[in-house]
C-alpha cells in the first residue's frame with residue numbers, strides 16, 4: 712500500500728485536522744439548488760463521502776429523507792458542526808461497507824468519485840446501483856481531467872460512460888458555472904438513471920458493516 716493512500720480514512724482525517732480542504736465549497740452548488748426546485752418531496756437520498764455536508768441541509772429543506780456518510784472522523788465532526796440540529800443525518804461509515812437501509816431514490820455525487828483512487832472505481836457503479844431502487848438516480852458533479860495524479864483523480868474522455876454505462880443511462884449533462892478553483896472548467900452536472908426494472912443484487916451481506924461505527 713502506498714504511504715499516503717486516499718482509500719484510507721487516515722488520509723482524509725489528516726487533511727481535515729490540518730484544515731487543508733481545497734475541495735470544500737463552503738456551500739451548495741447552484742445546479743443542485745436548481746435541481747431541487749422541481750423534485751418531489753419524500754425521496755430518500757444518500758450523500759457518500761459528505762465532508763462538511765453542506766448539501767444535507769438543502770436536501771432536508773427540499774423535503775428529502777437524507778443520510779450522509781463519511782469514513783473520516785474529523786469530516787463527520789465537521790459536518791455535525793455545520794449541520795447543528797440536522798447532525799443526526801450524518802454517520803461515520805464506509806460507503807462500500809455500510810448496511811444502508813435501501814432502496815434509495817437518489818445518490819448525490821460531489822468530489823467523492825474523484826477522491827477514490829482509480830483502483831476503487833470499478834466498485835463505484837455496482838455499489839451505487841445496488842443501493843438504488845429500480846429507476847433511481849445518481850445525480851451530481853463529475854470531475855474531468857487528464858492528469859494522472861490525484862486526488863482529485865480526474866475522469867478522462869469516455870471513462871465515465873465506461874464506468875456507468877452498463878447500469879445507468881444519462882439524462883442530463885451540463886457545464887458548471889460556479890465551480891471552486893480546483894474544479895473550475897473541469898466539472899459537469901450530470902444525472903444518470905438506473906436501467907431496468909429489477910433491483911440489482913446486493914454485494915454486502917445484511918448485518919456485515921465493520922465500518923459502521925456510529
Ligand SMILES: C[S@@+](CC[C@H](N)C(=O)[O-])C[C@H]1O[C@@H](n2cnc3c(N)ncnc32)[C@H](O)[C@@H]1O
Nearest residue numbers: 723760761762781782783786805806821822826
Ligand atoms: C474530496 S472530499 C469531498 C467531500 C464532500 N463531498 C465535498 O464535496 O466537500 C472526499 C470525502 O470522501 C470521504 N471518503 C473517501 N472514501 C470514503 C469511503 N469509502 N466511505 C466514506 N467516505 C469516504 C473522505 O473522508 C472525504 O471527506
